[in-house]
Amino acid sequence: xxxxxxxxxxxxxxxxxxxxxxxxxxxxxxxxxxxxxxxxxxxxxxxxxxxxxxxxxxxxxxxxxxxxxxxxxxxxxxxxxxxxxxxxxxxxxxxxxxxxxxxxxxxxxxxxxxxxxxxxxxxxxxxxxxxxxxxxxxxxxxxxxxxxxxxxxxxxxxxxxxxxxxxxxxxxxxxxxxxxxxxxxxxxxxxxxxxxxxxxxxxxxxxxxxxxxxxxxxxxxxxxxxxxxxxxxxxxxxxxxxxxxxxxxxxxxxxxxxxxxxxxxxxxxxxxxxxxxxxxxxxxxxxxxxxxxxxxxxxxxxxxxxxxxxxxxxxxxxxxxxxxxxxxxxxxxxxxxxxxxxxxxxxxxxxxxxxxxxxxxxxxxxxxxxxxxxxxxxxxxxxxxxxxxxxxxxxxxxxxxxxxxxxxxxxxxxxxxxxxxxxxxxxxxxxxxxxxxxxxxxxxxxxxxxxxxxxxxxxxxxxxxxxxxxxxxxxxxxxxxxxxxxxxxxxxxxxxxxxxxxxxxxxxxxxxxxxxxxxxxxxxxxxxxxxxxxxxxxxxxxxxxxxxxxxxxxxxxxxxxxxxxxxxxxxxxxxxxxxxxxxxxxxxxxxxxxxxxxxxxxxxxxxxxxxxxxxxxxxxxxxxxxxxxxxxxxxxxxxxxxxxxxxxxxxxxxxxxxxxxxxxxxxxxxxxxxxxxxxxxxxxxxxxxxxxxxxxxxxxxxxxxxxxxxxxxxxxxxxxxxxxxxxxxxxxxxxxxxxxxxxxxxxxxxxxxxxxxxxxxxxxxxxxxxxxxxxxxxxxxxxxxxxxxxxxxxxxxxxxxxxxxxxxxxxxxxxxxxxxxxxxxxxxxxxxxxxxxxxxxx
Numbered sequence: 001x002x003x004x005x006x007x008x009x010x011x012x013x014x015x016x017x018x019x020x021x022x023x024x025x026x027x028x029x030x031x032x033x034x035x036x037x038x039x040x041x042x043x044x045x046x047x048x049x050x051x052x053x054x055x056x057x058x059x060x061x062x063x064x065x066x067x068x069x070x071x072x073x074x075x076x077x078x079x080x081x082x083x084x085x086x087x088x089x090x091x092x093x094x095x096x097x098x099x100x101x102x103x104x105x106x107x108x109x110x111x112x113x114x115x116x117x118x119x120x121x122x123x124x125x126x127x128x129x130x131x132x133x134x135x136x137x138x139x140x141x142x143x144x145x146x147x148x149x150x151x152x153x154x155x156x157x158x159x160x161x162x163x164x165x166x167x168x169x170x171x172x173x174x175x176x177x178x179x180x181x182x183x184x185x186x187x188x189x190x191x192x193x194x195x196x197x198x199x200x201x202x203x204x205x206x207x208x209x210x211x212x213x214x215x216x217x218x219x220x221x222x223x224x225x226x227x228x229x230x231x232x233x234x235x236x237x238x239x240x241x242x243x244x245x246x247x248x249x250x251x252x253x254x255x256x257x258x259x260x261x262x263x264x265x266x267x268x269x270x271x272x273x274x275x276x277x278x279x280x281x282x283x284x285x286x287x288x289x290x291x292x293x294x295x296x297x298x299x300x301x302x303x304x305x306x307x308x309x310x311x312x313x314x315x316x317x318x319x320x321x322x323x324x325x326x327x328x329x330x331x332x333x334x335x336x337x338x339x340x341x342x343x344x345x346x347x348x349x350x351x352x353x354x355x356x357x358x359x360x361x362x363x364x365x366x367x368x369x370x371x372x373x374x375x376x377x378x379x380x381x382x383x384x385x386x387x388x389x390x391x392x393x394x395x396x397x398x399x400x401x402x403x404x405x406x407x408x409x410x411x412x413x414x415x416x417x418x419x420x421x422x423x424x425x426x427x428x429x430x431x432x433x434x435x436x437x438x439x440x441x442x443x444x445x446x447x448x449x450x451x452x453x454x455x456x457x458x459x460x461x462x463x464x465x466x467x468x469x470x471x472x473x474x475x476x477x478x479x480x481x482x483x484x485x486x487x488x489x490x491x492x493x494x495x496x497x498x499x500x501x502x503x504x505x506x507x508x509x510x511x512x513x514x515x516x517x518x519x520x521x522x523x524x525x526x527x528x529x530x531x532x533x534x535x536x537x538x539x540x541x542x543x544x545x546x547x548x549x550x551x552x553x554x555x556x557x558x559x560x561x562x563x564x565x566x567x568x569x570x571x572x573x574x575x576x577x578x579x580x581x582x583x584x585x586x587x588x589x590x591x592x593x594x595x596x597x598x599x600x601x602x603x604x605x606x607x608x609x610x611x612x613x614x615x616x617x618x619x620x621x622x623x624x625x626x627x628x629x630x631x632x633x634x635x636x637x638x639x640x641x642x643x644x645x646x647x648x649x650x651x652x653x654x655x656x657x658x659x660x661x662x663x664x665x666x667x668x669x670x671x672x673x674x675x676x677x678x679x680x681x682x683x684x685x686x687x688x689x690x691x692x693x694x695x696x697x698x699x700x701x702x703x704x705x706x707x708x709x710x711x712x713x714x715x716x717x718x719x720x721x722x723x724x725x726x727x728x729x730x731x732x733x734x735x736x737x738x739x740x741x742x743x744x745x746x747x748x749x750x751x752x753x754x755x756x757x758x759x760x761x762x763x764x765x766x767x768x769x770x771x772x773x774x775x776x777x778x779x780x781x782x783x784x785x786x787x788x789x790x791x792x793x794x795x796x797x798x799x800x801x802x803x804x805x806x807x808x809x810x811x812x813x814x815x816x817x818x819x820x821x822x823x824x825x826x827x828x829x830x831x832x833x834x835x836x837x838x839x840x841x842x
Contacts, residue, residue, distance in 0.1 A: 008317075022285045023282050028336035030272065031366075036345055037268035048190045051193070059222070060248060062245055080215055081215070097222075098126070120535070121198055122210060123198055123206065141181070147204075152181060153197065153199075163181070164183065175542075281728060311390065326375070337365065414449055418449055429789045443785070454774070455485045456482060470762070477765075501721055503787060506783075507790075511798060523641055525586050528670075528672075528698055531694070557575070558643070559576075575650065585641065590605055599635065602638055605638070616634060729816045737827065739764070
């Protein structure tokens with residue numbers, strides 16, 4: 001049987017090429033995602049395991065303990081020199097080290113920040129008796145000894161284009177400053193392995209910038225003496241720690257880091273979901289191909305039955321062919337998957353240095369490749385195999401067996417029911433978004449079942465226009481598409497699924513993009529706004545420095561804080577300059593006045609109503625975790641934008657705390673320029689601050705930034721979903737190619753009646769475009785409905801149907817139809833007329 005299957009594949013290799021290629025692409029997507037995921041997980045685990053090898057136990061704050069600031073009246077636990085000396089004296093400790101860490105960014109020679117900003121850190125350099133830090137071995141220069149000196153990790157220095165002795169620009173706590181680069185070091189640190197930058201300061205400077213309290217440390221690490229297990233050292237340390245601190249072993253630290261690093265798992269799940277869509281479309285293509293092959297080889301199967309083959313033998317023969325196709329596709333798909341994994345590693349790399357080495361022979365991707373490739377192919381070929389085996393020998397001797405009207409009626413009835421149910425679920429998903437995960441597949445499956453009926457209806461409508469436009473060629477193309485509505489439907493649905501997903505994603509992203517633009521327009525009430533890049537912050541003195549500029553007419557910082565009111569509720573608040581905020585932001589005072597904000601608090605009308613407050617009511621609680629209770633009268637009730645809700649405070653009344661963890665952060669600085677001086681002031685601000693971590697934006701910039709936020713995401717979605725569309729295009733090529741093989745005699749008769757080679761190609765081209773546009777129309781309608789349901793279920797997100805992109809998708813699908821017909825048209829044109837007329841196929 002397998003020898004017969006091999007001979008069949010060899011004799012019909014072109015017919016099996018397209019389904020094999022479709023499965024190959026799906027397998028490549030799956031295995032590439034799994035190889036990339038396993039390689040990255042291994043690289044991250046290795047980087048974490050190798051990071052800071054001198055750490056056996058770390059002393060950190062106990063997050064489960066009640067929060068108390070270190071500088072509060074209660075005097076919370078502190079990691080200071082006293083505790084450090086006590087821990088260093090433990091019998092199982094070979095060394096103890098106080099660490100101070102925080103955000104710090106490095107600018108390159110071009111003035112821009114270098115490295116992964118999420119992994120940028122400032123650390124303290126702790127020299128031993130030789131003046132060197134064993135944790136950060138120097139490769140050039142020396143360690144920092146005073147303020148104004150820094151050392152930089154080697155890869156970061158190379159990316160910044162800096163050498164020992166250069167003046168470097170760094171950003172710490174939102175303020176840019178210059179420092180002398182006195183040393184370059186290497187580090188076994190997971191942050192530098194992930195592409196971040198490490199900047200080392202002397203301990204005193206690092207404590208001033210990053211310590212949670214004056215003279216304290218961010219953490220203390222212990223190195224176990226030889227023969228002392230880290231668990232024993234952790235137990236010794238825990239016994240002498242005050243409440244609120246905990247001793248964590250290195251093994252627990254690595255486990256916590258692995259558990260918190262879930263970005264790779266999320267990306268893998270996303271990639272596999274797109275691979276699943278591609279495989280689903282591949283299933284449709286493979287099933288369509290085996291269905292057409294079964295019809296084309298009906299006489300062959302009949303002869304096998306006539307010489308004694310049973311139904312089971314014919315069925316096993318077809319499935320054996322599917323197994324062979326799936327095996328070849330799995331092997332080739334796995335090889336291509338290695339390339340996909342390399343491409344993913346370059347696109348979504350997690351290291352700043354060399355890419356993570358790919359584990360190309362991992363067990364899971366290998367098993368997945370053959371399970372998916374063979375499983376999808378066999379599953380897709382099962383029903384066609386049953387149909388081939390079920391046809392009696394006498395009936396199978398016919399060259400074709402069109403579906404009966406009854407079977408189409410049953411299919412149409414089922415399709416109408418499933419489509420209607422899916423449409424109702426999509427409509428219901430507007431109120432319950434979770435329904436959309438089941439509604440979308442049901443709607444698409446219903447359309448797949450119903451497409452033969454839709455194909456007959458659409459082609460019936462196109463018959464007259466195409467006949468007028470292209471004459472007899474147009475009529476022949478439509479009639480060919482109508483001849484077998486099952487085949488036409490199966491081909492169109494391979495395009496429909498991919499285009500539906502692309503359209504749904506486009507509708508959602510464009511709608512969110514419109515919401516971001518509207519929010520940007522509403523929030524941008526000042527001439528200029530200063531914000532920080534991701535993971536950076538704005539310095540506390542930024543607003544004051546800008547206010548001193550000659551062209552600055554009004555300036556206010558917007559500082560996010562919170563007010564823990566009595567009863568355990570937290571009231572978010574924004575600290576602003578009371579004298580200028582009404583000129584810079586959309587704030588309408590309903591009662592009272594902001595002039596007295598230095599001695600009170602202002603709340604929105606909604607907040608006052610919700611809490612039963614009125615003008616003069618007192619709000620009692622703790623500001624910004626300061627540890628000191630405050631009672632503030634309500635001096636104003638106002639309406640304003642969401643950015644300044646639900647409460648306002650004066651920036652001059654915020655409590656100053658040395659606790660860096662709970663220190664209020666400047667969210668933005670709003671600036672109005674003197675008349676006609678906006679552009680000039682913008683340049684003045686950039687020159688004065690000279691901070692590459694800050695953005696100085698006008699209204700146009702804010703809107704453009706909001707619009708550009710979703711662009712990379714949408715491009716990635718298009719790139720991933722393009723595989724599905726490619727498989728759909730292969731389906732069109734496959735159908736048209738099979739049509740040429742099946743209609744050899746018909747082509748010969750048309751040639752004999754006067755239709756030239758270009759005319760034959762034109763008929764096939766029109767038929768291909770008709771099928772492609774049918775799939776395109778269904779995909780656009782279904783995708784728009786799914787996307788609209790997802791958007792309408794979200795508050796404040798306007799529904800945007802991107803008609804320009806929909807037209808582009810429609811035209812692109814027509815182009816796919818034209819391109820898909822080129823090879824079949826060329827093959828049809830090459831068939832000699834006399835041979836075509838005398839062939840035994842129709």
